[in-house]
Amino acid sequence: MPRKLLLMVNPAAGYGKGAKIVGEVEKFLRTNDLVYESFFTKKGQNAKAIVKRRLDESFTDLLVIGGDGTLNDAINGIGDNTQVVVNVISTGTGNDFIKSVDVGSNLLQQLDTLLHGVEKTIDLGVCNERLFHNGVGIGFDGQIVADMKQKKKPLLLWGYGAYLYRVLRILSSYQEKQLSFSIDGKKYTKKVLLLTVANGTTFGGGFVLTPDAKVDDGLLDVCLIERILPWNRFLSLSKLGAGRHGKLEEVSFFKASHVSIEADKKQWMHIDGELLGHPPFEININKKALKVRVRASV
Structure with missing residues (x-):
């Protein structure tokens, strides 16, 4: 044809x-x-x-x-x-x-x-019936996208430079918030810096948050980062870029078929880098789609 x-x-x-x-x-x-x-x-x-x-x-x-x-x-x-x-x-x-x-x-x-x-x-x-190819993020990276949506870009900075400026600025001041969620039915309530539910590996133009993710394995990859003291966040940034953050005690990885995030008006979430809003969210995998x-x- x-x-x-x-x-x-x-x-x-x-x-x-x-x-x-x-x-x-x-x-x-x-x-x-x-x-x-x-x-x-x-x-x-x-x-x-x-x-x-x-x-x-x-x-x-x-x-x-x-x-x-x-x-x-x-x-x-x-x-x-x-x-x-x-x-x-x-x-x-x-x-x-x-x-x-x-x-x-x-x-x-x-x-x-x-x-x-x-x-x-x-x-x-699939997040609340919306498809995604790469992933959804809540917490720190959701706040970055919300900030980019709601505010003008910094003067003299364009493209990835403007994004990185916001990463560094928010990284220094962001306060972890308590989040209730479940992964394949197991419930958690934790103070979270970041929770990413991914199909792909990389976010924010170069942060390899889920280094073991594969787009054809029939599973979601979850990266959970709990509370990290502000001065340690900058030291950990290079590890995120290289996908070596799994050695940090504040980081956990999961393979999952379903992730549920409870309602929370204080948390912002993005889907494939676009602002999605606030939870609740139900996230599933659509195999071979x-x-x-x-x-x-x-």
């Missing part, structure tokens, strides 16, 4: 990177005789609904130009249509998804994957 692509472009992703490269991508599609239709997302627009409406049976592929949040909208628009293959051109500030799924690390590699890659079936998480085109093995 000849391939036909629906091209979804977030022009604002990566502070305008999506808009800058779309012409090059479309030229590549035409040069390689790939049939496509395209649309651009807009702020405040329901991109999920547009994907759901436009992605009819004539399309074999969805090509997403954007960051992790754009991809989250896309997969929720696809829903249970497991025949469509997702292709990714990453233009966000974090691009955490491509750290767990090898689609290539730059535009040339990702275009080659689009043309010559192979299909890989991966799991998706999405086809992604990845680099062919060499």
Whole structure:
């Protein structure tokens, strides 16, 4: 069956990177005789609904130009249509998804994957009926996303620099809050710096919070970080970046099928880097839920 692509472009992703490269991508599609239709997302627009409406049976592929949040909208628009293959051109500030799924690390590699890659079936998480490809986070990292949503970026800082500024500022002052949750039915009430429920490995553009996570193992990976004194947090930051924080006594890892988080208006939560709101949340794994085109093995 000849391939036909629906091209979804977030022009604002990566502070305008999506808009800058779309012409090059479309030229590549035409040069390689790939049939496509395209649309651009807009702020405040329901991109999920547009994907759901436009992605009819004539399309074999969805090509997403954007960051992790754009991809989250896309997969929720696809829903249970497991025949469509997702292709990714990453233009966000974090691009955490491509750290767990090898689609290539730059535009040339990702275009080659689009043309010559192979299909890989991966799991998706489900949080209160919303799908996620990478993970959800509550506590410290949820507060960072809330802060980015509610406040202007710092002057003279862009992209990942603006994000890292907020990480360091909030890290020094964030107060752990008591959280009640259960993992596969076992209940916990703890003072939590961070609780991440993941399908992928990496968050915040480079923090390997769940280093053992696999996107096709049928399980969620949970990283729990309890109370760490403020001056020790900065010493632990490099371990988070390298995925070596498992040696810290405040850190616990779990493999799970279901995570339940009780109602708490003091806690913020994100899903794939986008603000989700406050608990309660029910989180499950949806096995073999999405086809992604990845680099062919060499």
